[in-house]
Amino acid sequence: MGGRASILLVMGFAFVLGYVSMNLNKFATEAVGNMTGYFENSASHNLALAGANAGLAKFYQDTTWHSAITQSFNTNSMRGSFTAQVVNLTANKAMLRSISSYPSSAWGDLHDTVEVYFNRTSQNSFSLFAWMTNFEGNVFWIDQDTVWGRVHSNGALHVNGKPVFMQKATTVKQFDPKPGTGTNKAIFKEGYETGVATIGFPTDLSEIVSASTSGGKKYPGEIWVTLSPGTSADGDGKAYVRSTKTGPIIDSVSLSDPTFNGVILGEQNVNIQGTLDGALTVSSLKSVWIQDDVLYESNPLAGSSNDILGLVANQNVTVADNVPNKTNCVVQGAIFARSGSFLAENYNTRGLCGTLQLLGSIVQDTRGAVGTFSGSTLNSGFSKRYRFDPRLQDPAFRPPYFPGYGVKTYAITNWWESYRVPRPS
């Protein structure tokens, strides 16, 4: 009797403890299952990312590639597959989509998607850059240099100190030395990129030449242009054209004239000064000489303004060494020196001239000089105060017929990664 009771007792205990143990095991397994699920989701996501990167590499080698790329993995460390393909959305937009497939132990096949969007704009204005050069020469960016707006060079950018780049800085070559090493302590507010595609300069100013003969103004000899803001009304400025500095006015161009397309071109040197009310590009097949301050009637930094000036030279844009420019010089406009520089005449012998304040953008073939320095002490010429005109960030806003460049590669505009909404509990 006692023996049978003992067996029943032991069996009862074994059953109860077994049940409890089974429950505990279940909880423990499910707790681990959560983390396994998270790992599998991450693995599926990483596969989609790998597919996007593989697709990008292939697409950048050949932008006509539009077929699918598929890769499967079946190793101890990685299982699953991805498929990536580029599809055209519009004539100027494309998308790379990468979809992964990961065999989950608990949830069946997991899929994740990464989509990369591209924009291909055929033509961009050079005025998008606050600063751009083909060759930087041996000039260094140093302490206290601050650039608002985008910076690009087709050459190497030399840094010695702690200049601040408020927007993205790009170079076809590299920074010298590398950022964060040696003397390069530059601060990049919006990052930097090296090894980007070359942005080619135009080989001539044919677009402006053509515009000057079809709605614009073209002068065969040297001209002196004085800008006048007209009345306080908006857009009624004028440009008075002389053939000598103090000679009679040979032409008066009304900027509000609807038949005028905004381009003034001189086949020889063009000299400029005054205050602009309207949109105008003053260009020269030789060089543009800044004889005195060139201002907007409405300062865009002080409020709303639609005044916009382009100074375009086939050679140099030069701040003349004259009496008005001995004590500071203010230039408001976008500057383009196709085969030359933006520089100050006699920059190393002209004496101290105060500050050169520029509001606009500077695009030049070779970096020019406006003064000489010993450390941070100005020895001759101007000290620089360059500020990017923020309105020029809008690709649609530029001086009339301001030179542009073709975009040769697809630029990534957006990157989307799908993510799993938490499972309902």
Next chain:
Amino acid sequence: MSALFDVIASMLFGGTLFMIVLTANDIATENQSTYNGDMLVQEMLTSTAQLVEGEFRNMGFGVPEHQRTITYADSTAISFLCDLNRDGNIDTLKYTLGGTDELLDTQNEMDRFLKRKVNTGQIMSVGAVTTFKLRYHTRDGEVLPIPVPWDRLTEIHVVEVTMEVQNPYAPYRDAAMVKSGERNALYSSSLWQQTRLASQNSRR
């Protein structure tokens, strides 16, 4: 005499068995509670982590290149722009950490709400956490000061997220077992850290 001996022996044996059953029950309850807490905590953590991670990865989607993506960045709060629904309209997302006084009806005195707000919508709780910490790194790896100054927000390249979840309820410990500075309940805890969360949209 023999019968009396049997009764006493039975009582001793029965009492011992009874004590064993009670102890086993205590241990089983405590273990079950601990395992259940672990499971609950990990469920809460993974679901919150997936949401945070997913939305942070898409930070800046649809935002024009020259426009600021992160509008506010602090150690426990962040506000950024993203076209969340991909409908062409840019949304403002804000993550903030609530105070411990907002979650007093749970036993755990350290848990608090992690809140999410889209545009001018209602503030929603997306989970209960005990830690939600953000750090911001530049492209060169420099850790930015907190809160990140307005003029340095565009330098943020990587967001480091640290999150800890504890279960809201746990069995109390025997008072005699609790040492000075220790908590009086057996809370399960799980930590998640993403040290290199970089939105590709910040690299355009």
